[in-house]
Amino acid sequence: MKIVYCAQFRDSSGYAVASRGNLRSLDAFLQKNPNAFELKILPLSAGEVNRLSKEEEKIIKKYEFSHKAEIDETCKAGDHICLWHMPPLMLTIWAKRFRKNDPHWDAVEKLVRSSKENVNVTVWEADSIPEGWLKVYDEYNTNSVIVPSQWNKDVFSKQLGKKECFLVPHCVSEDIVSPKEMSIKEQLKDKFVIFSLSQWINRKGLEKLIYAYYMEFGKQEDTVLVIKTYLNVMHDFLEQIPLEKQAQHIGSQISQIKNKVFLPETKESKAKIALICDLLPSENISWLYEQSDLFALMTRGEGFGLTVAEAIDKKKPVMVPKASAYLDFTND
Numbered sequence: 001m002k003i004v005y006c007a008q009f010r011d012s013s014g015y016a017v018a019s020r021g022n023l024r025s026l027d028a029f030l031q032k033n034p035n036a037f038e039l040k041i042l043p044l045s046a047g048e049v050n051r052l053s054k055e056e057e058k059i060i061k062k063y064e065f066s067h068k069a070e071i072d073e074t075c076k077a078g079d080h081i082c083l084w085h086m087p088p089l090m091l092t093i094w095a096k097r098f099r100k101n102d103p104h105w106d107a108v109e110k111l112v113r114s115s116k117e118n119v120n121v122t123v124w125e126a127d128s129i130p131e132g133w134l135k136v137y138d139e140y141n142t143n144s145v146i147v148p149s150q151w152n153k154d155v156f157s158k159q160l161g162k163k164e165c166f167l168v169p170h171c172v173s174e175d176i177v178s179p180k181e182m183s184i185k186e187q188l189k190d191k192f193v194i195f196s197l198s199q200w201i202n203r204k205g206l207e208k209l210i211y212a213y214y215m216e217f218g219k220q221e222d223t224v225l226v227i228k229t230y231l232n233v234m235h236d237f238l239e240q241i242p243l244e245k246q247a248q249h250i251g252s253q254i255s256q257i258k259n260k261v262f263l264p265e266t267k268e269s270k271a272k273i274a275l276i277c278d279l280l281p282s283e284n285i286s287w288l289y290e291q292s293d294l295f296a297l298m299t300r301g302e303g304f305g306l307t308v309a310e311a312i313d314k315k316k317p318v319m320v321p322k323a324s325a326y327l328d329f330t331n332d
Contacts, residue, residue, distance in 0.1 A: 001037040004074060004115070006108045007085035009043040009060050010052060012233055012279045014306055015123075018148070019085045020056055021171030022121075027059050039063050040074065042111060045102040046090070047233040051281035071107050075114040082115035083146075084108060087122055088136035101235045112140055121146045121168075123303030125203060125324060129159055137163065148304040149325035169328070170304050172313045179290050180283035184226070187274050188291050192223045195292035195316075197285070197307045198299070200229045200250050205298035205321075207257055210273070212298070214261040218269035225296075226288060227254075228276040247277035289314045302326050 005026070007019035026039060041063045052060075065071050074080055084091060090098075091112065095105040112118045120142050136142070137160075144164040147153055156165040194213065198204040206227065217223045231237070231246040241249075254273060261269050280288075289295075295311035296319040302308070305326030311318050312329065320326060 002080040006042040085121035088133040125301040151325040179287035208298040214269040217271040
């Protein structure tokens, strides 16, 4: 049996992090069961490449197609199972945007269409999947879908008809790198550190977290909220708004939120926020988790909640709303 796994293995998105976790799991399985199946991967790029560890890059190179001819041969044989790990519309509408930076987006469609069976690995945050997704499944004769949470399995199963929906949680593995300290070390010294790691979008509710933090700790100077975030790291967006400008925009929004918080006697909140608008290597992310006393995210909905799971795995207290998928592994 031959499996071809197409995903954003080198990118910085949540999908990319999840795909790397799955790849490590598959690699571990094949090391114990070398003849179970043949695995090839097609790394796709939709945004800025993440700063991968040497171990992550080693595993990716171990399984990726070596040249275009090998992809063509696989498509011609047509005896593979294709796992395509992405929101379905990335295979159609969004792929046209990505092709100018990565020709592999042409190859993924061929690998899906030529496969004897194709399976979409995806995630969704709401209580109904978009009609456009269902149309893609019909167009490409998708056999089944893999989702990472019971929330998603319940939602997808209601709309997929005869297509099967399988629950396979994301992989949260122990650190494969040693934590590497950052220049903000002095800002965190002797402080109660709250850490939040997420994209700066409405669904993640970061503005709610900031409001609450400024109000709760307004009279204290021995706390710091570390927010590691960005607006968007897709290629065309970064060309227009690089990370430096994104940091300025987010910083301005944080200031506007602070200006709307009034404490008794109209005093300004003394609570400190450390903003990190960048793509960080795994070593730095591990260090930030290590420094934190609490992981907090006021997200309005999640299909899984990978950063929440990572924080729990690192034995950090977590504060999240009672909402959607991460209820699989959190409690009151």
